[in-house]
């Protein structure tokens with residue numbers, strides 16, 4: 223099913239993507255509209271600029287025959303029609319196994335809103351302050367994904383476009399506002415948890431300093447703003463922004479660490495939140511050392527030729543039998559691409575079957591469908607190697623810098639959507655997580671969202687979070703020689 227949108231006398235200086243954004247229509251644009259991801263496909267009809275070389279390389283013959291174009295590469299030359307396909311369902315992880323009665327007392331009355339603002343997805347929880355728990359949740363894809371899949375693309379947009387910050391802030395605040403309104407309750411308090419860039423944008427504070435060395439944020443938060451000042455509909459109520467450890471270790475990590483009790487537990491905890499940016503924390507009740515590593519978009523299914531986010535039809539489970547791929551898709555829909563967790567499974571299967579060697583060499587594309595429409599390419603394997611090496615080297619560096627060994631780690635906590643869907647055996651086999659730690663892994667789900675809820679409802683959590691903020695350090699990896707050395711070694715499959 224698709225709906226058609228007519229553009230008459232459009233501005234010929236703007237791409238189709240820009241014209242769609244002006245009408246508040248956001249289509250997937252993982253590379254932020256730079257023509258490198260090939261994911262912003264849209265069927266168009268009318269007077270349009272000729273096909274570019276990039277489009278010829280990214281579109282199949284049948285797509286070209288059917289009028290499919292890349293929205294970020296095509297300009298109108300007169301009137302045209304855009305055919306918008308109905309958006310497919312996106313699985314957003316809102317669950318966690320971290321709820322439970324507050325330890326402390328309730329800090330407010332009435333209704334509160336806890337928000338986990340992910341770069342890709344957003345979860346908005348309605349909390350009963352008296353009951354001390356979330357009673358409802360709404361989730362959606364972050365509308366900013368139309369401006370790039372990762373924080374780097376969003377930062378570029380803000381740095382390069384006039385009113386870029388205001389545009390992106392409006393996108394997220396409007397979406398949160400709609401979710402809040404749909405609950406139909408009088409709200410007395412909100413708590414936001416997100417990475418440092420998402421929190422800056424939501425607060426309308428310029429995050430540009432985070433984009434370039436020495437990566438300085440304008441603020442590390444840990445305070446309240448007024449809802450009306452950031453454009454939310456609920457009048458003059460406080461909005462708490464979680465404290466961030468550094469530019470690339472945000473309020474979502476401190477919120478999650480505290481929500482799963484890692485800051486109070488005996489023994490050593492390794493906490494991982496894996497996405498385009500991998501955030502890693504290692505520590506115990508005496509304090510945590512954190513770092514962040516740019517894993518790139520492979521785990522989100524972007525940057526992979528037939529990659530897909532976790533939408534209906536995305537391949538999410540895969541096995542190789544007799545040299546052929548057997549797979550399942552989300553919702554049982556026809557396959558549309560490979561999502562990040564299946565990419566890890568597939569690579570593990572290719573290694574087990576000797577189709578990829580330990581250096582990452584694969585002779586040719588591995589076809590997933592008989593018609594060759596979906597496949598994994600040698601270049602995709604390289605992207606995965608870069609992503610997994612970044613995470614594994616980040617873990618190694620934290621262990622080395624804190625004088626710990628893998629065997630000292632008592633538990634590995636995987637937070638976030640991606641962590642909940644990956645197969646721990648496959649993750650260990652490709653070397654994403656040290657094999658020795660495989661049996662110690664627990665996936666906790668949306669820990670950041672759980673922390674936002676607890677902040678609203680539990681005075682004890684507030685004290686713990688503030689204490690954790692005081693005893694959290696950060697290591698910058700971008701120029702660290704230990705990290706560089708470990709990164710090269712971790713490129714191999716072990």
Ligand code: FES
Nearest residue numbers: 251257260262294
């Ligand atoms: S190619 Fe158009 S958004 Fe990436």
